[in-house]
Amino acid sequence: MKSVLVTGPGRTAVVEVEKPVCGPSDVLVRIRACGICGSDGLYIAVGGIPPRQGATPLGHEPAGEIAEVGAEVEGLSVGDHVVLNPMASGDGIIGSGGAQGGLSEFVLLRDARVGVHLVTVPKHIPFEVAALNEPMAVAGHAVNRTAPKPGDKVVVFGAGPVGLGAAIAYELRGAHVVVVDIVANRLEKALRVGAHAVINSAEEDVLQRLVEIHGEAPRSFVRGVRPDTDIYLDAAGAPVVLETALAAAKHGATVGVVAVHKKPVPVDFGALLTTELTLVLSMGYPTEIFEVTRDLVEHWQRYELLISDRIPHADVRRALELGSTPGAAEKVVVTLG
Missing domain, CATH: 3.90.180.10 (Medium-chain alcohol dehydrogenases, catalytic domain)
Structure with missing residues (x-):
């Protein structure tokens, strides 16, 4: 053979x-x-x-x-x-x-x-x-790691296959999903697979647009205006994505990383202390490889768009x-x- x-x-x-x-x-x-x-x-x-x-x-x-x-x-x-x-x-x-x-x-x-x-x-x-099925299991594990609840407001950075797979999974779980990318046709595809809104970060201010879309988070001891976004998922792997997510995160938000970062990313944990955010990393698919198959079968036309x-x-x-x-x-x- x-x-x-x-x-x-x-x-x-x-x-x-x-x-x-x-x-x-x-x-x-x-x-x-x-x-x-x-x-x-x-x-x-x-x-x-x-x-x-x-x-x-x-x-x-x-x-x-x-x-x-x-x-x-x-x-x-x-x-x-x-x-x-x-x-x-x-x-x-x-x-x-x-x-x-x-x-x-x-x-x-x-x-x-x-x-x-x-x-x-x-x-x-x-x-x-x-x-x-395999890359969607990677996306599914990332979604599981961030533990979304129905009604959560989510932003996914990166409209590649894993990012779009995660966007579909979040939407199927009842979340409001925003996808961020710099490529127009990828953002168009994000809307077609079920994202509720998209942001072109090459042309728009991500924090300002998130406040417009998700509203302003209740004021707390975290300084500045923050979007009322519950979950940020990095499926892009660019340092600016983490910088943006950490700068925008409201008190108690979750930031997940499924992308592979090829270089170290500096993080100021002192500045983040008051946010009490949850940072989670995602690798592979410990249990998700066949958990995602049901969604893939049920919504195959949506996944085919990837x-x-x-x-x-x-x-x-x-x-x-x-x-x-x-x-x-x-x-x-x-x-x-």
């Missing part, structure tokens, strides 16, 4: 590898779609992930259909459409240092269990949409270049078969 590997710093190749053999407790999945993540570009740039430096299979956002089911496996049938948990594979994280990658024609799930390694999705859901480019596996190198170049595309999904 064909598989996409990092072969060295800045180098990838589509190579022929042995198709996995399905044992009695295993499930063999034919991959039909796999999303491209910004971290794929990082893996390529550094030449892979030890211990497979220079030979790292890529692709950790896969969806597909079952090609073979071991005799001991219960609850699954050949032809079922499924999404996978890349973290649960016994031979390492799929596409992130493990022995297998989702940009391969097949992935073998050893000792496969429904709800642990994979779950089925209805066959009317496009495979490209199902492949959003996809900007569908690229066939034969052109996977272009997909990787697009998906790992900031601003070149929004969400790239590779299709197979």
Whole structure:
């Protein structure tokens, strides 16, 4: 079968590898779609992930259909459409240092269990949409970390896939959602997926606009006018985002960070003391990988709007270049078969 590997710093190749053999407790999945993540570009740039430096299979956002089911496996049938948990594979994280990658024609799930390694999705859901399950789990964990309540006022910085996924999740939980970005078409998409308002931070004063949209927070011992915003989520990773959120946060607000910051960000905790804010960080999806699947299935047309480019596996190198170049595309999904 064909598989996409990092072969060295800045180098990838589509190579022929042995198709996995399905044992009695295993499930063999034919991959039909796999999303491209910004971290794929990082893996390529550094030449892979030890211990497979220079030979790292890529692709950790896969969806597909079952090609073979071991005799001991219960609850699954050949032809079922499924999404996978890349973290649960016994031979390492799929596409992130493990022995297998989702940009391969097949992935073998050893000792496969429904709800642990994979779950089925209805066959009317496009495979490209199902492949959003993993990044939406990242977004879902970030939302969970900030503990929203119905009626909360939320602002999400960054209208990339994770930011928009979080915006959808907040809206489905009954929050009022504002999305901030500097790219007009991303802000238009934010409104289409359910954001109640958007702010172009390249053209507008974010704090002033938040006061206009969410109202002014009740005066307290926190100095200055503050928007009555309950939750700030950084899904952008730019230092100015945290500076803005921390400067705007009212007493008792929550500031969440799901974005990867590549450089240290200085924080004046003395100035923040009176806000008594809650700062939470979010990484991965400890429980959310299949929790988000229900929302993805129920609202799949909304999630489908996140996809900007569908690229066939034969052109996977272009997909990787697009998906790992900031601003070149929004969400790239590779299709197979």
